[in-house]
Amino acid sequence: MGRSPCCEKAHTNKGAWTKEEDDRLIAYIRAHGEGCWRSLPKSAGLLRCGKSCRLRWINYLRPDLKRGNFTEAEDELIIKLHSLLGNKWSVIAGRLPGRTDNEIKNYWNTHIRRKLVGRGIDPTTHRSINQEPAAAATISFSGVEIANSKQAELQDYTVKNEILIEEENSQQVHEAERCPDLNLELRISPPNYQQEQLKNSTKLRLHF
Known part of the structure; x- marks a missing residue:
């Protein structure tokens, strides 16, 4: 049994949002908060789908959204996070305030x-595209360079773990909100016939 649609889409507006619709959505959320997106359109007097309202607010109308081009620092942070997390855009967005995952x-x-391609780096693996085989390369590191390299690797590992732990904790909170507490205290005991055999064996030992 599938989930029911978020709203009646037969009589909803499609296409670009108007300024009047934007203003109405902003005014409603300022007065009442986001609440339930399924019922928000009707309460706000909008002929829009609940999903459309949610995406419009999150991606375009939120007051904390960051406008304008990405900075060089943001570029480097996105590259760094992508090398650690891959295409987990929502987690990456959590580290760039004001930017959306989309x-x-x-x-x-x-x-x-x-x-990255212009730098000669593979965007998927974050390794050099023209990297020579390890056997053919001769690399020499000083003790300081090796220590710095290990420190950088440890720092990357720590950052990745912190981000993934934050994501896991967030998921656990959502699961706890959706699922009621269950009593999982279980006791395991042998079947009745095994208990009878144990009693008989004990009696025989006491008799002899």
Whole structure:
């Protein structure tokens, strides 16, 4: 049995949002909060789907959204996080205040991928595209360089673990909200016939 649609889509507006619709959505959320997106359109007097209202607010109308082009620092942070997390755009967006996951994903596909290729780096593996086989390469590191390299690897590992732990904790909170507490205290005991055999065996030992 599938989930029922979020609203009656037969009589909803499609296409670009008007300024009047934007203003109405903003005014309603300022007065009442986000609440339930399924019932919000009707309460706000909007002929829109609940999903459409949610995406419009999150991606375009939120007051904390960051406008304008990405900075060089944001570019480098996205590259760093992507090397650690892959395409987990929502987790990456959590580290860039004011940016949405969809915005970052689109920016990655249209700009950063080309930037990395221009640097000779594979956007998927984050390794050099023209890297020679390890056997043919002769690399020499000083003690300081090795220590710095290990420290950087440890720092990356720590950052990745912190981000994944935050994501896991967030998921656990959502699961706890959805699922009631269950009593899982269980006792395991042998079947009745095994208990009878144990009693008989004990009696025989006492008799002899």
